[in-house]
Amino acid sequence: MRYTPSVPVLPIVIGRNTKVLRTKTKDVPKITKEIKELIRNMKQTTVAAKGAGLAAPQVNRSERICIAMISKKLTPLVNPNIIWRSKETDTVEEGCLSLPDLWLQITRSCDIIVKFLSETGKERELKLSDFDARVVQHEVDHLEGVLIVDYHKENLM
Ligand SMILES: [Zn+2]
Numbered sequence: 001m002r003y004t005p006s007v008p009v010l011p012i013v014i015g016r017n018t019k020v021l022r023t024k025t026k027d028v029p030k031i032t033k034e035i036k037e038l039i040r041n042m043k044q045t046t047v048a049a050k051g052a053g054l055a056a057p058q059v060n061r062s063e064r065i066c067i068a069m070i071s072k073k074l075t076p077l078v079n080p081n082i083i084w085r086s087k088e089t090d091t092v093e094e095g096c097l098s099l100p101d102l103w104l105q106i107t108r109s110c111d112i113i114v115k116f117l118s119e120t121g122k123e124r125e126l127k128l129s130d131f132d133a134r135v136v137q138h139e140v141d142h143l144e145g146v147l148i149v150d151y152h153k154e155n156l157m
Helices: 033-048 130-143 148-156
Strands: 053-055 065-070 073-085 089-096 099-109 111-117 123-129
Touching (some): 033 053, 033 065, 033 073, 053 130, 073 130, 089 130, 099 130
Antiparallel strands (some): 065 073, 073 111, 111 123
16 A cells, blocks of 8 residues: 555554553444544555554554555454464564564464454455464454553563
């Protein structure tokens, strides 16, 4: 998606102890005009921040919505749930737009299956691997109030 000057860029919430980042999100009951607008603004914000993804709590909202780079395309996921994770894992350095200048080695499943609604409300199920699977796991963590620092509690407390 290209940067479109007419769509607002939202401020990104920062800080490992910020309440909204630590609050579990709620399912979206219906994709209203307002939700579509939020999705549009979140996509724009992801582009502006040069992120690989963004979750609603990062823009101070508690709906279960995230944007994730899937097949190099920013894809909105409404009410996503990871219904399967491979036992096989790998460990890669990750950053987070809400934790600037912090890079941590994070171990995640190599493959996942995620179920979600598209921005038009269609039920979808995708099997993802490697980078795509990692981005979705990071964003779904945000929707549960989990941040990458939680994987390294012993070193960062
Ligand atoms: Zn993040």
